[in-house]
Amino acid sequence: MVSPSSNAETIHLSLINAASFVSIKLSGRSNYIPWRAQIVCLLQSHDLLGFVDGTNEFPQQTIASADGDGIEPPKEEEKKGDEIRNKEDYLQRKRSDELVKACIFGSLSDQLLQDRAIHRLDTARRVWLVLKRRYAPNPPGRRTIDQIEHIALNDYRSYLPLFRALLSRDWEKAETFLNAHGGANIASINIQLQxxxxxAVGVKSENGNTNFIEKLVASIENSEDLAIRDCFGETALHYAARFGNLDAAKILVDRYPGxxxxxxxxxxYPIHHAARYGHVSRxxxxxxxxxxxxxxxxxxxxGVKLLYRLVExxxxxxxxxxxxxxPDLAKHATDGIPALKNLANREFTFVRGSHPHFWKQLLYCVPIRSTSRSLQRRPNANDLENDSQMVKTKYRRIYFSMVINKLHTLLFVVLEFLVPHLKRVRDKKSIHHNAFNYxxxxxxxxxxxxDREVESIxxxxxxxAAFCDNYKLVEVILRSFPFLVYYDVENQKNILHIAIENRCKNVFKVVCQMSQLLHHLVCAVDSSGNSILDLAGKLAPPNKLNLVSGPAFQMQRELQWFKExxxxxxxxxxxxLNRxxxxxxxxxxxxxxxxxxDGEKWMKDTSSSCTIAAALIATIAFAAAITVPGGNExxxxxxxxxxxIAFIIFAISNAASLFTSSTSLxxxxxxxxxxxxxxxxxxxxxxxLIQGLVALIFSIAFMMISFSSTVYLMFGQQKAxxxxxxxxxxxxxxxxxxxLQFPLLVDLISSTYGAGIYGN
Structure with missing residues (x-):
């Protein structure tokens, strides 16, 4: 026999599958209305509702309860002459009843299906009633199953005036409706059971005007009615937290502290919603x-869910x-993901590149600004006394450092006003700094x-983190637990295997700096017998391969990895040899x-296009050298x-254009x-390719100078x-x-003559 107390929520979850298509989208979330309301909607859409509400119930047979569970024996068989006038109608109704039973039984869990008494019930209605009596959840503050069934079949059009008044924040119309309809202030007014x-709390009050919510809350006599939940199990305080309505949250909590x-x-809890929508609900x-x-x-x-939502x-x-x-939250996991692992694939958690460019480094010197409650402490009298004491005891360097930091912060406040982009840089740096501390x-x-727990976490x-090339997190973990550098997974791939196979150059550089531990990693092989050189010989993942422009330079980068x-x-x-x-x-x-x-085709196509351009420039330069501007004596x-002097510039630039275009050709x-x-x-x-592109760029520049000199000679005399x-x-x-071509040229030079995979 299944324990009702242990399965009170199981039936609520298992019956959802019977009507999973009845879903409701709200605020980007997909969820379902309570299970009985779903089944009611499903059966109503197929004209089968009578088989659970009793209007189309079949003649019942007496069923003895084998395990003494208190199921009432069915009534005696009634005459069906008036209900079923012919055999075909009877069979049709019988098939419909079996369809409803199959719908209900197909949604039950394996544990619930072990209840033999349920299987012995002969009609869909009796199955429905037994499940309702034994397993239907009815926690405190939540509507009863009968209320939910009534709501699912209710017509909400009568609440449209109240709905419009809520959207327009018109309390006079809302009050008129509430006075005319008793209990409307706590009634569900839509299919989401809101x-x-x-x-009302989903809309922030303008200019701090909270009169509408205050009056609506005051109209609710019982404070516990503020805890009425919608179809997602959320109270009005959850909504206030999601939409960042601080005024509404204060009003609700003052009225009902629990x-x-x-x-x-x-x-x-409501704090989870505030954490998830932290950009508006901080x-x-x-x-x-x-x-x-x-x-x-x-x-x-x-607590773990709250931690994850703060990270999100x-x-x-x-x-x-x-x-x-x-502290225990650090070792807990949700869905098998520890809190530390949740940081590994965070896109903006750490700086993904090796080192920012010079101008980014200058911008990155902006001071960070923390929003943590522990870091927003105002200085008290003891702090001021300690500061003055430090000054008196000749710790003037600390004092001057504080002054410089204040001036530094003030300077960037002014710069942020002049250059708004600096605020985004400050926010990004603060995220990186706080993530590192976290x-x-x-x-x-x-x-x-x-050790085993540390390894699992x-x-x-x-x-x-190594797979995501999150090298900062790798540094933090290896600094705390150096022995984890030898940690491997079921396929015996360690951090170096993963970094090379997935072309994570930043993690690769971090591991290579650990020279005293590198020897064992270099000689290790995975479960397929592949060494790190075999993994370097494999094709890089598409997301890393596409970071390099052009198949030819993707091939060059792959060769650089293999050689390194x-x-x-x-x-x-x-x-x-591997296996x-x-x-x-x-x-x-x-x-x-x-x-x-593909690299060969790309090279030939690029060279063919540039060859045509170089040939045209060479032809123009040669023709201009024969027919000089102005003619000959x-x-x-x-x-x-x-x-x-303009003619001399023409002659030199035209010759240079001819020579460089010919070289490029x-x-x-x-x-x-x-x-x-x-x-x-x-x-x-x-x-x-670098030599050809450089020569082609110079040939175009010299051609333009030559043409400009010619135009000036012919039409610009005494007209500056x-x-x-x-x-x-x-x-x-x-x-x-x-x-158009300079970025390609820069990538070419950096990849060919730069530091290879150790470059930026």
Whole structure:
């Protein structure tokens, strides 16, 4: 026999599957209305509701209860001559009843299906009534099943005037409706089972005007009615927390102090909603922190959920305070994910790049601003006394440091007003700083655990951070637990295997700096017999491969990884075979065959396009050298403008354009006729493309200078103003080409002549 107390909520969850298509979207969440209302809606849509409400019940047979569970025996069989006039109608109704029973039984859990007494019931109605009596949940403050059934079938059109008054914040109309309809202030006015109070607190009061909510709350006589829940199990305070309505939250809590400790069926309290929507509900969250008489929202499952929601909202300073107050949260997990592992894949938690550019470093010197309650303490008299004492005891450096910090902060306040972008930089830096402190705090709280517990929490978090190239978190974990550098998973892949296989260059550099521990990692193999060189020979994941522009330079980056890892492993591993009897170079060739073909095609297409441009420029420059502007003298054959400075500029720039375009043409022709071996993608082909692009850029620039000189010679004599439009127009093609091709050229130079995978 199934225990009703242990399965009071099981039936509530299991019957949801019978009508899972009846879903309601609210605030980006997908959930379901209570189970009986769902079944009622489902059966009503198929004209089968009579089989559970009794109007179409079949003639019953007497059923004895085998286990003495108190089921009332069915009534004696009634005459069915008037109800079923023919056999076909009877069979049709019988099939419908069986369909309803199948719908109900198909939604039950395996444990509930073991109740033999339920199986012995002959009609859908009797199954419905027994399940309702035994397992239907009815916690305090929640509507009864009969009320829910009535709500599901209710027509909410009568509440439209109240609905409109709530949206327009018109208390006179709302009051008129409430006076005319008793109990409407606590009644459900829509299919989500929301009351007027749920909807009212969802709108912030303008200019602090809270009269509407105050009057609505005052109209509710019983304070416990403020805890009425909607179909998601949320009270009006949950709504106030979600929408950041601090005024409404204060009014509700003042009227019913126990409201912050009423959670949903999932164990989520109003403070959880304030944490999740921290970008608009930060003030509400801070207000809820005052209510700590009941520790339920901050401990066990609820505390972990609160911690995760703070992280989702980037409120890492509050999360740090929570862990400091409740250290056990650091070792708990939700859905198998510890709090430390939850940081691994956070996109904006840490700086993902190696080092920011120079101008970003300058912007990154902005002072951070914390919002944590522990860091927002005002100085008291003791602090001032200590400060003065430090000054008196010749600790003037601390005093001057405080003054400099104040001036520094004041300076950036002014700069933020002038340059709004600095505020975003400050916020981003604060997130990074607070996330780092939060990760450090989590590691400190699990240091006293046993090694196995530390490995299960920090070990999995370390490998997840390595997979996401979250090198800052990797540094924090390895600084606290250096022995985890040897931690591996079921396939025996350690942190170095994961970093190389997924091309996580930042984590790779961090691990390589641990030279005293690197030897064992380098020689380790995974469960497939692959060394780190075999993993370097595999094709990079698409998300990392696409960080490099062009298949040719993707191939170059893959070669750089392979060469770099090859220098790390002992020579014996260069020809070592894995379990597939393949050497590392064979793995690289097979994995990169398609990428090599794509790189060759990309190189040839690019070279062909640039060859045409170089040939056109060379033709124009050669023709301009033969037909000089202004012509030649009849007697001597010298150019007429040979003594003009503009003509000298024309001659030099035209010659330079011809030479550079010809050089570019030859370089691109050499790329077209290259052998395209794997090693050529590492240096030869990129170097040739760099030379060709540089020569082409200079040829275009010299061609524009030559053309501008010619125009000035022909039309700009004694008209200096002509130089302005000529120079402006001449810069357009040069600037366009540089803007379009210069990023590619910079990537080429950085990848070929830079630090390789150790570069930015």
């Amino acid at each position: 009351t007027a109070l749920h909807l 409201l912050p400790y009423i959670g949903t069926t999932d164990g989520l 003030d509400v969250f801070i207000h809820f922190l005052r209510f700590n008489e009941n520790r339920a929202p901050y401990t066990d499952y609820s 909202s980037n409120l890492y300073d509050f999360a740090t305070d929570l862990v400091e107050t409740y 990760a450090t705090c989590l590691c400190e709280k699990i240091e006293n655990l046993r 920090a070990g999995s978090s370390l490998l997840e 890892v090859k220098q790390m492993v002992p020579p014996a591993y260069w020809e070592r 597939e009897e393949k050497a590392p170079f064979m793995v690289f060739t097979e994995e990169h065959e398609k990428l090599k073909a 009849q007697q001597s054959g010298h150019p007429i403008f040979s003594g003009n 030859l370089v691109f022709l050499s790329i077209l006729t290259s052998r395209y071996a794997e090693e050529d993608f590492l240096h030869n082909l990129p170097r040739s 103003w002509v130089l302005i439009p000529i120079a402006t127009m001449a810069c357009l093609p040069i600037t366009s080409f540089v803007l």
